Amino acid sequence: MSIEHDREAPQVLSSHQAQIALARLCVERPTGIDREQLADTIWPDGPPSTWASALRSVVSRLRAFLSKESPTTSEPLLIARGGRYLLQLPEGAQVDVDRAESAAVSAAAAYRDGDHGTAQRLAVTAVSLLRGPFLASHEGEWVDSVRSRLEEVRVSALETASNSSSALSDTHHALRYADEAVRHAPFRESAYRCQMTAHRLAGNRAEALRIYQQLRTVLAEELGIDPSPESEAAYLGLLSSPWSMLPDIPSPPQAVPSHALS
Known part of the structure; x- marks a missing residue:
């Protein structure tokens, strides 16, 4: 602080x-x-x-x-x-957590509207503002609840940053943000689909297929479930599409719920 x-x-x-x-x-x-x-x-x-x-x-x-x-x-x-x-903060004062949430929500909206450059910029801003842990040296029920909310904002922003980068053919950043999303949320299927899309865009279809198998193993061993229909469809698309075909850009990520964060 x-x-x-x-x-x-x-x-x-x-x-x-x-x-x-x-x-x-x-x-x-x-x-x-x-x-x-x-x-x-x-x-x-x-x-x-x-x-x-x-x-x-x-x-x-x-x-x-x-x-x-x-x-x-x-x-x-x-x-x-x-x-x-x-x-009561003075006029013009800004709180980083507020800025991060606003940027994440606006990034998702820009992505849905097809403004991928703006979506990428805003999503990266949100990720940057949430790099450090919230009150790292303190524990408690309230702190844990805020950390959980901020982690959702961060992962959603990482997915938007990755999907926007894929839409812009920026494979380096698409992979970077997708990998970070999976590290933060190892059971989140949409994060794995970001990885699959980024690898497919880069021409690494074999790696994209490996990511799907990794997702399938994680879900089976840790949760006892199968991948969702969305993930299965992405996998089947990899099997059926020719090497030269560029990936379909994922459907827009769901906007982060608007919380009163500060």
């Missing part, structure tokens, strides 16, 4: 607890967060007996940090109201 100004080095909160508080306040900023919920997020194994005063101390440190980083803002950025804390 850090605050960045244009052309300045990121300013990082020194307090681990304040970092966690800022993360949740960013995510919940449309409605604010209840004091007890914030305490449960900061201390997932159970808050201290004096959690109310401990929480006030964390909030005080966070307020001081925000005031220092936004000295020109007249209104307080973090306010207490009705037993809840509410973060």
